[in-house]
């Protein structure tokens with residue numbers, strides 16, 4: 001049975017959250033799904049690095065990073081990391097075109113527009129969408145570097161490469177490399193290599209990620225999550 005807190009959350013969501021429609025949902029890899037949503041408030045511009053909170057009925061809100069905004073269609077995409085059997089992961093796994101969801105936001109989270117020209121973003125699987133949003137904002141030539149600690153390095157590389165490729169297919173000229181630099185996995189010989197555009201480092205001897213979310217660094221102004 002849903003908890004009182006969850007029931008209250010559902011009631012609040014009906015009052016204050018926007019209703020969006022899932023227009024497409026597909027598996028990018030075994031642990032990632034990309035979900036495209038449309039909503040009236042997505043016709044307004046929002047900032048790269050904003051977050052949205054998806055209300056999961058009976059549970060509460062879960063936070064995701066929108067990317068690939070299309071204000072003309074009132075659309076954005078989310079990349080959901082399917083880390084286990086938790087509510088957000090279950091929602092991401094089951095999401096299907098035609099479903100309606102209640103969403104709070106987009107609203108400010110990571111202050112990408114105020115960062116220095118050169119940025120190094122450190123993160124994990126839940127930061128891939130933020131990396132893509134930062135690349136969309138800055139363009140392919142911007143001095144950005146991405147360092148991810150992940151559970152499955154090969155899968156992560158493929159997902160990041162696909163994020164890039166899809167952007168190019170869609171004619172998003174401002175997309176650029178996310179996964180371009182392949183770091184040697186930590187559980188193989190040698191230390192991780194750094195390259196200009198990206199590095200993916202596998203977690204060693206862990207069955208699950210050790211960090212839920214890493215903050216990007218450096219940044220000039222404090223941001224809320």
Ligand SMILES: Cc1cc2nc3c(=O)[nH]c(=O)nc-3n(C[C@H](O)[C@H](O)[C@H](O)COP(=O)(O)OP(=O)(O)OC[C@H]3O[C@@H](n4cnc5c(N)ncnc54)[C@H](O)[C@@H]3O)c2cc1C
Nearest residue numbers: 051062063064065079080081083086087088089126129209
């Ligand atoms: C600003 C912001 C932006 C985010 N953007 C994204 C995004 O674009 N895509 C995305 O997938 N996630 C994103 N996240 C992370 C996401 O909100 C959390 O992972 C969230 O907890 C998932 O909800 P859940 O119900 O699946 O797990 P929860 O019910 O919240 O957690 C239950 C258990 O699962 C564990 N857990 C939660 N998340 C993870 C994880 N990532 N890896 C391993 N164990 C985990 C927790 O330790 C806990 O024990 C973002 C978070 C923030 C704060």
